[in-house]
Amino acid sequence: MSQRIKNPRTKNAGFLLPKSGFSASIKGLSNMFKMKEEIKQLQELKEKVESTWELLKIDNLKIEQEKLEQGMQSPDFWSDAEKAKNVSKRYDEIKQEVQVWEKLKAEINELIELGNELENSPDEQLQEELKKRTQDLFTKFEKLEFYLLLGSKYDKGNAILTFTAGSGGTEAQDWAEMIRRMVMRFAEDRNWDVEIIDESLGTETGVKSSLVRIEGRYAYGYLQALSGTHRLVRISPFDAEKMRHTSFASIEIIPEVEEEVDIEIDPKDLRIDTFMSGGKGGQSVNTTYSAVRIVHIPTGITVQCQNERSQLQNKDTAMKVLKSKLQILKDEELEKEKQELRGVYKSAEWGNQIISYVLHPYKMVKDLRSKYETADTDKILDGGLTELMESFLRWKKGQ
Numbered sequence: 001m002s003q004r005i006k007n008p009r010t011k012n013a014g015f016l017l018p019k020s021g022f023s024a025s026i027k028g029l030s031n032m033f034k035m036k037e038e039i040k041q042l043q044e045l046k047e048k049v050e051s052t053w054e055l056l057k058i059d060n061l062k063i064e065q066e067k068l069e070q071g072m073q074s075p076d077f078w079s080d081a082e083k084a085k086n087v088s089k090r091y092d093e094i095k096q097e098v099q100v101w102e103k104l105k106a107e108i109n110e111l112i113e114l115g116n117e118l119e120n121s122p123d124e125q126l127q128e129e130l131k132k133r134t135q136d137l138f139t140k141f142e143k144l145e146f147y148l149l150l151g152s153k154y155d156k157g158n159a160i161l162t163f164t165a166g167s168g169g170t171e172a173q174d175w176a177e178m179i180r181r182m183v184m185r186f187a188e189d190r191n192w193d194v195e196i197i198d199e200s201l202g203t204e205t206g207v208k209s210s211l212v213r214i215e216g217r218y219a220y221g222y223l224q225a226l227s228g229t230h231r232l233v234r235i236s237p238f239d240a241e242k243m244r245h246t247s248f249a250s251i252e253i254i255p256e257v258e259e260e261v262d263i264e265i266d267p268k269d270l271r272i273d274t275f276m277s278g279g280k281g282g283q284s285v286n287t288t289y290s291a292v293r294i295v296h297i298p299t300g301i302t303v304q305c306q307n308e309r310s311q312l313q314n315k316d317t318a319m320k321v322l323k324s325k326l327q328i329l330k331d332e333e334l335e336k337e338k339q340e341l342r343g344v345y346k347s348a349e350w351g352n353q354i355i356s357y358v359l360h361p362y363k364m365v366k367d368l369r370s371k372y373e374t375a376d377t378d379k380i381l382d383g384g385l386t387e388l389m390e391s392f393l394r395w396k397k398g399q
Helices: 019-055 058-072 081-118 124-149 170-189 219-226 311-342 377-381 386-398
Strands: 002-006 014-018 159-165 193-201 207-215 228-235 244-255 270-275 291-296 301-305 355-358 364-367
Touching: 019 058, 019 081, 019 124, 058 081, 081 124, 124 386, 159 170, 159 219, 170 193, 170 207, 170 219, 170 228, 170 244, 170 377, 193 301, 207 219, 207 301, 219 244, 219 386, 244 311, 291 311, 301 311, 355 377, 364 377, 364 386
Parallel strands: 228 355
Antiparallel strands: 002 014, 159 207, 159 244, 193 207, 228 244, 270 291, 291 301, 355 364
8 A cells, every 4th residue: 555745846746655665764764863862962961071071170180190100110119118109099099080081081982973873874773772872971971070069179188087976875985986887888998098096995885986087089078978966866775675765976077188288386385195005906005105195285176196006106197187177277267257258157067967867766867958868777877878978069069
């Protein structure tokens, strides 16, 4: 059976086209139109990637990567083992970041080229494959685009965290150790280095307080989302009557400032105490006065370190932490002055409670700032914090 189609150049004439051929032609045109749309989307994605590439200064990272690689090839590179380790780590982090963006650009260009080749003779199966791969690339870009939220002064650097149990004795001390484990698991999953600088163990279990240093690219940028008070509701494992308890613990998170930052500290402003280390293991524990406590008298800031074997090492570590705290204090004062000059000042603190963890009578973790919530409490407490952190940073940017 045929269908008569009028020839647009002849008033009365026409030609016969089988219905199946007509349908195939319409379908072909439809596929070609879809292909053009996919190519257009890929071109737009390419422009977004190139713009983000500029904002993140990936070309500068490539230059730094080349310089580091040249330095690593020097014959005396390993003469200073500690420095060599830091340079190698920095090189690996930059190399990984650059490779991710270069791979994304290459995949987009490859798909655009493939789309152009298939534009005039589209295949339905290839059309679906191109569409799927395009969607995958958009998803990859959305995850990488998140790094644009990490553009503040210290976001790319290391972090220093202080975990402190709230009132409530054993309950709160156990909770403080739980959130420390949560953060350490998150860091370890990202291959960041974790070092417990100091800790005061709980009477029965957990920790009263703990000072932890986390080294990794964007460590502070991510972890800042956890700075504040964390609230836990659960059936207490320490209560014979199985009563529901509410516990609090806080995390103070500051960036580790670069050693090049010049913070002047008058020795007269410091009180330095030494004492015997306490806690887990080590031949020198409870036998030598290796632990160090430094008090900055003008501000009242106190830093304690007992992780290293020697008193000198502990003193150096404690001074680094103190300098970081003083630099952040200085930055906060400058920001306060700027806000006051504008006629408005808002506290940089988030308030008493930032994240609530409920394990009974239902399960839920909720960020009270960004409104992010999930019923998968096990995932969160096991260090699955990426979505929560990204939600916070998007909320923060919106503020």
